[in-house]
Amino acid sequence: MGRIVKMFLAGDVMLGRGIDQILPYPGDPTLYERYMPSAEDYVRLAENVHGHIPRQVAPAYVWGDALAELDRYAPDLRIVNLETAVTTSKSHEPKGINYRMNPRNAETLRAFRIDCCTLANNHVLDWGRKGLIETIESMNGICIAATGAGRNEAEAQTPAILNVADGVRVLVFAAAMPTSGVPAKWAAGEKKAGISFLKDMSNTSVDAVAHRIASLKGPGDIAALSLHWGTNWGYRISQKEIAFAHALMDHAGVDLLHGHSSHHAKAVELYRGKLILYGCGDFINDYEGIPGHKGYRSDLALAYLASLDAANGGHLNALSIIPFQIRNFQLRSASSEDANWLQDTLTRESCHFGVRFVASDTRELKLVREVARID
Incomplete structure (x- = not known):
């Protein structure tokens, strides 16, 4: 076994609107939503359900107990999808819902020691x-790598190159698809700022x-693709999505597929030794107090801690x-x-891929x- 790279991965990080307040x-709390004229209304919604929320909190406040948990795991890299314009x-x-965070609050991301924010999603151009x-300039200002968006197409498609010990590199590519609500007009062009966009599967x-990937990936490198795809709600993964994920690994050189867009966690697959996260769910948002979809438990946020073997083609170790x-x-x-509940739900959704989950005494x-797959 060669160099093991320990990675923290999470889905959508939404630090705008109510959280920004x-x-x-x-x-500026002004919103252009049909029912909510001010971002402060989302703070009040949450307080109506769970009580007082302090104001002008420290930058690290939102991460709460996750700070100590990640320090205990000590990942080499921390990667999230930033679903907020800074x-x-x-x-x-004019799209109904627009997220933004004051650039002066970008220290919140640094407080969690994030290494890379992917920006290819349906809110970064809100x-x-x-x-x-x-x-992009805000990410540069706090020394956090960003990928998936740029001042032109070449920049948007350029991966974040993250160096790990022993000369190992993790290349983080990012792209968004129309199934997640991204309009084609948001795609970056030769002289047009925008996102890295894949129009279909x-x-x-x-x-x-x-x-x-081929233009940059060398021996021992791990290529991760962070993909914003699929709808907000629902566990179903189509055969077309599965085939696309497999093709990305078989033919495009992807070693890790980091999927997100759904507000809740979806199935996990281990395909030929490599990890596919079909949907990581939201990691932080201001949705407390918003009714509907309670059965999906979108209030539960998941920190994915993956160990990949760089010497074995990025295969999953744990x-x-x-x-x-x-x-x-x-x-x-x-x-x-x-x-x-999460153990049962993730096992139910992942057993089709021959994967199940067990819970430890620490809730991990x-x-x-499993050897057999359920079809």
Whole structure:
């Protein structure tokens, strides 16, 4: 066994709107939503359900118990999908829901010691191309790598290259698909700022990803693709999505597929030794108090802790999941009951791929691979 790379992966990190209002430098709360005129309304919604939320909290507040848990695991890399524009732009896209965080609050990301934010998603352009460029500049200002968006197509498709000990590199590519609500007009162009966009799940898209990876990937490198795809709700994974995920690994050189967009966790697959996370769910958001979809338990946030063998083509060595619950805009350790619910749910959804999960006394879920797949 060669160099083991320990990675923390999470789904959508939404630090705008209501959460931005409780951070040290709340931005303009004006919204352009049908029912909510102010971001402060989302703070009040959460307080109506779970009690008082402090204001002007320390940058690390939202991460709560996750801070100590990640320090205990000591990952080499921390990667999330930042589903928030970091900008003061007032040029909102007329799309109904727009997320933004004051750039002065970007220290919240650094407080969690994040190494890389992927930006290819359906909210990073909520405040126009000016807002996107300010988001990229904000990431540069706090020394966090960003990928999946850029001032032009070449920059948007350039991966974050993360160096790990012993000369190992993790190449993080990112892209978004229309199934997650991303309009084609958001795609970056030769002279147009935007995101890395894959218009469909065709062989042409696989070839495009393969070209990007082949141009940079060397021996011992791990290529991760962070993919914003699929709908917000529902566990179903289509045969087309499965075939696309497999093709990305078989033909494009992807070693790890980091999927997100769904507000709740979806199935996990171990395909030919490599990890596919079909949907990681939200890691932090301001949705407390919003009714509907309770059965999906989107209040539960999952930290995926993957160990990959760099000397063995990025094959998975181990996967643990630590569950948290979002309360008062803060990540708190999930209860044993919640951990058991997640164990049952993830096993139910993943058993089709020959994967199940077992829960430890510390509420940590561990992946166990079965020999048989259930079709």
